[in-house]
Amino acid sequence: MPAQHPDSVKPLIDHLFRHESGKLIAILTKIFGPVNLELAEDVVQDTLLKALDHWKFHGIPDNPSAWLFTAARNKALDVIRRERYKKEFAGELSALLKSEYSAGTTLNFLINENEIQDEQLRMMFVCCHPVVAEEGQVALILKTLCGFSVAEIAKAFLTNEETIAKRLYRAREQFRQQNIRFEFPLPGDLPQRRESVLTAIYLLFNEGYNSSSYDMVIREDLVEESLRLAYLLSNHPVTKSPNTFALLALLCFQAGRLYGRIDNENHLLTLRHQDRSIWNKELIGQGSLFLQQASQGDSVSPYHIEAGIAYEHCIAVDFASTNWKRILELYDWLHQIKPNPMVALNRAIVVAELEGAGAGLAALDLIPDIQALENYYLLPAIRADFLARTGEKSKAKQNLEKALTLTDSPAEKELLKKKIGEL
C-alpha cells in the first residue's frame, strides 16, 4: 500500500482497513464463491487503494465503513461484468449476478453490514476446510478475515513472504479444484469442523502470545484478532459449544496477563517477577464468566483444563500464593487427555515449585518424546533454572548458553543473558 497519505490519517485507516477488509472479503467470497477467492481479494484490495487515493484529497468520509461498502459494491459489479461470460459465481446467485436486471439489487442486498457476523463465521469454516493444510488455514484466516498482508503474516510466523504466498496459493488451488462452497458444515460434520476452527484460533493466539516474533504491534493484533474470532464463534447458535467457551476463557486469561510479561523497558519478565497489578482484571473477569459457560456440557477438552490452569494463575494474588497443588492436578489431567512433551515440560515447572528443583529435574528426565523439544530453547532454560536452584551453577550456565543458541528473539536472548549474569 502506498504510504503517501498524511500521517494523521494513517493509524486510523490502517486499523479501519484491517477490519473492513476482513468483512468485505467474507461477503465477496460468499458472492463469488470460495473458488474465486482471489477475485474477492482483488476487489477488496482495489477498493482500499481507491479509498486511500480518494480520502487523501477529499478527507475521510463521516462513515468510512459505509463508503467502503458502496465502493466495494461498485467494484464487484465491474468485475462481474468483466467475468460473467468466463466464470461461475456462487451457486444459485450466479445467474442473478450475471443479469443486468438483477445484479445491482442482488449486490445491494448482499453487501450490507447486517449479516456480517454470519459471513465471517462461514468464512472461518471455509478457511479451516479439511482440504487446506493446518499451516495454510491459519495463514488464510489472517489474510482474509484479519486483513494481514503477506509480509505481516510472514513476520508473525518468522518466515519469509514466499513461504506464506505459497501456502495461500495452495489453499486457493484447493478451493478451486474441490469446488468448496461458502457455508456452514452439515450438522453431522459440525463438531469435528468446529474443532479445526478452534485449533486454528488457538494457534493464531499462541503465535501472538508465545512466538518469539519481536514486533509487538503484530503480536497484539494476533491476540486481539484471535479473541475477536473466538468471541464471534461463541456468540452464534450454530458455532457455540462448551469447547468454544473454554477456548475463549483461556484466551481471556492469557491475554489479560499479556502486558504483565514485559517491564517498562520491554524486557521479558518471568511469572515470578511480574507486576500483577497491571493484569487486565476486566478481561480476566470475562474469562471467568466464559469458563462458567464452558462447564455447562459434560465434555472436558484440553481447552477446559488449560483455562483452569490459567485461571489459577490469574486468581493468585502473588507468586507465592499460587495453588501449585491444584495446578499439578490439572496438568496431570491434561497430560492424560493430551499427552505431549510441551505439557510435560510445563508440568515439570509445577513439580519444581511444589516439591523442589530436584524433583523438577527428575520430572524433566521423565518427559516422554523429549527429542521433540530438542531445539526448543525453554527446555535447557528451565533445566538451567532447576540446576541453579540446586546449586549446580556451572551446569546451569552450560544449559543457558545452549538455550541462547536456540532462539532468535532479542527479548528472549536478553533474559537468558541476564540469568547467566545472576548465577
Added chain:
Amino acid sequence: MKEFMLVFRSSVQNEEVFAKQSPEQLQAELAKWNTWMAGIAQQGKLIGGQPLYPQGKVLKGTSKKLTDGPFIEGKDMVGGYLLIKATDINDAVEISKGCPSLNSPEGSVEVREIMPVHP
C-alpha cells in the same frame, strides 16, 4: 427440463420511459425484477438474460438495408429477454405470469421453447 426464451415487449413509449427513469424509480422497478428472478433462480430454473436499450439498428434482406430500429411502424418493441428452464410450456407460462413487464397494459411476454436442432 426444457429451455425457454421469454421475450419482453412493450410500447416504444414504455420502453423509453423505462430507460430514462430516475435512479430511485429504476431501483424500485429493478427490485421487482430481482424478486421475480430470485424466485426462478431458487428453483434452479434461471439461465440468464438482459434488458436492452430502446435504440439500435436493423439490417434487412440481401441488400442489408440499414435503418434505425428496432421498432416497426411504431408498434411494440423488444425490451429484453430471459432464458429459463421449465418442465413444459405450461410451466414456462406460469413462471412468466410473475414478470414485472405485465404490470403495464402494453407489456407482453412471449414464451418460446428453445429448439434442439439435430442435424
